[in-house]
Amino acid sequence: DIQMTQSPSSLSASVGDRVTITCRASQGISNYLAWFQQKPGKAPKSLIYAASSLQSEVPSKFSGSGSGTDFTLTISSLQPEDFATYYCQQYNSYPRTFGGGTKVEIK
Amino acid sequence: QVQLQESGPGLVKPSGTLSLTCAVSGGSISSTNWWSWIRQPPGKGLEWIGEIYHSGGTNYNPSLKSRVTVSVDKSKNQFSLKLRSVTAADTAVYYCARKKRYFHESSGHEFEDYWGQGTLVTVSS
Numbered sequence: 001d002i003q004m005t006q007s008p009s010s011l012s013a014s015v016g017d018r019v020t021i022t023c024r025a026s027q028g029i030s031n032y033l034a035w036f037q038q039k040p041g042k043a044p045k046s047l048i049y050a051a052s053s054l055q056s057e058v059p060s061k062f063s064g065s066g067s068g069t070d071f072t073l074t075i076s077s078l079q080p081e082d083f084a085t086y087y088c089q090q091y092n093s094y095p096r097t098f099g100g101g102t103k104v105e106i107k
Numbered sequence: 108q109v110q111l112q113e114s115g116p117g118l119v120k121p122s123g124t125l126s127l128t129c130a131v132s133g134g135s136i137s138s139t140n141w142w143s144w145i146r147q148p149p150g151k152g153l154e155w156i157g158e159i160y161h162s163g164g165t166n167y168n169p170s171l172k173s174r175v176t177v178s179v180d181k182s183k184n185q186f187s188l189k190l191r192s193v194t195a196a197d198t199a200v201y202y203c204a205r206k207k208r209y210f211h212e213s214s215g216h217e218f219e220d221y222w223g224q225g226t227l228v229t230v231s232s
Contacts, residue, residue, distance in 0.1 A: 001169075031211075032216065034216075034218040034219075042224075043202055043222035043223060043224055044153065044202075044219075044222055045222075046218065046219065046220045046221075049209055049211070049220075050209070050211035050212075050214070050216045053209070053211050053216075055220065087152065087153055089153075089218065089219075091216070091217060091218050094166055094168075095155055095167075095168040095169060095170070096155040097155065098152055098153040098154070098155070099152070100152045101152050101153075
């Protein structure tokens with residue numbers, strides 16, 4: 001199985017901050033990576049696929065980059081509705097695997 | 108817009124079988140999508156369980172494969188999950204989702220774009 005490692009596991013940030021989350025794959029996955037946002041008690045919501053393509057209706061403050069084994073999710077200006085847990089997922093090979101999550105909290 | 112809704116017992120006894128159904132609305136289960144099950148133990152991360160195509164083709168997580176069956180009922184526009192010989196470790200919120208193919212620079216990218224709200228299944232006597 002491909003292991004997905006996210007860092008940090010949690011972070012505290014203020015409204016307006018620029019936030020970057022990292023996801024590392026245990027082997028190369030090209031750009032077969034998705035990012036999800038999950039709020040408490042809710043299902044994950046897809047944000048980005050192909051490492052950098054924004055899902056429809058996702059605001060442009062979210063951006064993704066990377067290829068191979070190292071990927072990042074950036075939120076350009078953190079807003080109150082962005083406080084959530086973010087997960088990466090590789091879909092290059094089976095079984096599909098997720099990172100452990102990064103919880104973004106209010107400072 | 109497609110919507111998915113999980114249903115099934117919220118409590119299952121140890122060694123029993125967990126059975127869930129996902130009803131799909133706003134789209135046909137016979138479309139060119141796969142249909143997935145994913146779970147999340149309380150306070151933990153996400154685990155992919157398996158998926159099915161309307162023709163009956165399946166893929167399963169090897170860690171669960173010996174205990175899992177995913178099936179589809181096209182007449183009811185729904186698909187189902189059965190997990191046998193459950194233990195407390197199977198306690199989780201279970202999500203169903205649609206896996207759709209998107210194209211980026213001529214390559215196909217298939218990922219879970221729409222999810223159900225999830226249902227908590229507790230394994231306890």
